[in-house]
Amino acid sequence: MGTYGGDEVAALVLSVGHTWTQAGYAGEDTPKSIFPTSVGWVDLPAEADQGDDADNSEDTQMQDVTQDGASASDSNHIGKKDADGGDVAPQPVGAGVVPSKKKITKRGKYYVGDGEISCWRPDMEIKSPMKDGLVEDWDALEQIWDHAFLKRLRCDPTEHPLIITESAWNTREIREKLTELAFEKYNFPAFFVAKDAVMTAFAAGRPHALVVDSGGDMTSVVPVYDGYVLRKGIMRQSLGGDVLSDQVLQQFKANDVEVTPQYLIAKKSPVIVGQKPNVVLRDRPATPSFHKMMQMRVLHDFKESVCQVAESTYNEQNINTRPQKPYELPDGYNFNFGAERFKVPEIMFNPKEFLKNPTPEQENFVGLPKLIFNSAQSCDIDFRPTLFGNVVLTGGNTLFPGFADRLHWELNSIPHSYKVKLHAPGNTVERKCGSWLGGSIMASLGTFHQLWISRKEYDETGSSIVNKKCV
Structure with a gap:
């Protein structure tokens, strides 16, 4: 309280x-x-109406069409639901609307929550209101x-x-x-x-900290001193869990393995390790964004179940002596993964060597230890010993087994005179x-x-x- x-x-x-x-x-x-x-969004067919006589049902979003195509927006529509349980798009207040003018009625439904967006719908688009940590879609x-x-x-x-x-x-x-x-x-x-x-x-009980946050879409390092952010030390790049998942997908495709999400599978039969799956698929056409989201869920589970970070610098010869881990895809394909499961999270530490087919932006990525070092070095010299002594890890992407040990090893390998201390909560929820x-x-x-x-x-x-x- x-x-x-x-x-x-x-x-x-x-x-x-x-x-x-x-x-x-x-x-x-x-x-x-x-x-x-x-969130999920389903467009319904647009209808033309005449001013105040329009059918203004709960799942309808009215948009005033001007010569340049701009439309009004609104936020005064809390908790409205349609007959199918979807959340209703906000309705504009109608400022500047001439009642007698013909309007275009854009109908659509929002679906929010794990159960709603995971349910297959033929025309449902999936989108996130956030991009690079900023709000992009207010509706x-x-x-x-x-x-x-x-x-x-x-x-x-x-x-x-x-x-x-x-x-x-x-x-x-x-x-x-x-x-x-x-x-x-x-x-x-x-x-x-x-x-x-x-x-x-x-939450970590520290007024001063170098906060390393690695999530789905990006990784950031933010220095905090006396409860305030030192803005000149903020470092971030779009290297997060989504990039790693995409690399796993590319790896499967290179091995001629199709990642089939659960919503497409009607029936499957057991197969031996490495064999093509014996599966019967459903005829369920979906939008590319929905299919991609469901694929990413499979790949996310693969990362959580199989992937691991090497405790010191990656060495292929040493990694090959590690035990393999089995994993089965939703369609029944299964394989024992060895060095591959170490290469994926290695991208966080050495992107230039392990990131395959990088985009122009991704070619400029640096390893996480270097990003942390650059952040601390951008701050006042008097703050650096305190920041290096209070490195706090957060974000789901830091939960790979061995991640904290490897990061501590890498930070101590960089030439500097500071003592590095890492705070990485062992509790998954807390992290x-x-x-x-x-x-x-x-x-x-x-x-x-x-x-x-x-x-x-x-x-x-x-x-x-x-x-x-x-x-």
């Missing part, structure tokens, strides 16, 4: 990442709900918030303060828009935006949900009540107050 306005209240804590969204109550040690950030983000508050936590937003986490490089415009969303649409009584790196350091856990701890402190942005302050100052109170 946190303190707000002198009363004990349960503040809500929300962390929206590229791959997973975590939601729960302050003061608890794990999120109440963790679900995919990606999809609202659906995530609706799902978290109304379906998962089943709470009334007007009765709880809200704290959310953000990337250390978030923009002023996005922060202000998040503040508007919290107060204007959901009517939260109080709101706060916290840097995810600061919250991760807070994946570091920023959420820090927000939960901070919002539950009695001294935190003075930091909330209240509704009164928002009404008096506007959304710009977030840049003054949440630094």
Whole structure:
């Protein structure tokens, strides 16, 4: 329980990442709900209507069509559901709409949550509202918030303060828009935006830290000193779990192995190791984005089950002496994986050698130890010993067996005079949900009540107050 306005209240804590969204109550040690950030969207046929006589059903999104094709948007449509259980696209308020003008009615449904987006639908597109740690699709983000508050936590937003986490490089415009969303649409009584790196350091019990966060779409290194982000030391690159999964997919294709997701499999029979699968497939046409998502789930499970990081510099001769691990794909194909299972996570440490068919952007990737070293070296020389002594690991991509030991070995191999200490929580949930856990701890402190942005302050100052109170 946190303190707000002198009363004990349960503040809500929300962390929206590229791959997973975590939601729960302050003061608890794990999120109440963790679900995919990606949402499904199904377009329905557009219809023409005449102004106010239009059929304005719950699964309809009205868009005013102008000469340049621009359309209005809206955020005042909480919790509406269609007959099939899908979340409804937001409806514009109609500012500047001439009732007698013909409009185009764009119909569509949102699907949010693991069960909804995993269910095969022929025309469902999958998209994430986040890219490079920043909000890219606001309509999809609202659906995530609706799902978290109304379906998962089943709470009334007007009765709880809200704290959310953000990337250390978030923009002023996005922060202000998040503040508007919290107060204007959901009517939260109080709101706060916290840097995810600061919250991760807070969860680890450290006021100073070099926070290494490796997730689905990117890896970042953020120096934190005295609870503040040192912006000049922020280093990031788009090398994360998605790139590793794509490399596994390329590896399978090079060996003439097709990764068939579960939704396509009707029946399969056992086969011996290395043989082609004996499988009967369903006729289920799907969008490329849905098929890719389901393939990535198989590859994610492969990485978790099989892959491992070598404890020291990769040596093919030594790796070949390690025991192999068996793995079976959903279609029944199975194989014993040896050196291959070490090469995939090795990309994090030596991308130039192990990244196959890199894009122009990927050719500039550097190994994680070098990224960490560059981040620390970009900070004031007086801060460096403290930062090297408090390297904190977070993110699901750091959970490969041997990852922390290898990183510690590599950092000590780089010529410098600093003592390196790594903090890597052994608990899987704590490692994946570091920023959420820090927000939960901070919002539950009695001294935190003075930091909330209240509704009164928002009404008096506007959304710009977030840049003054949440630094």
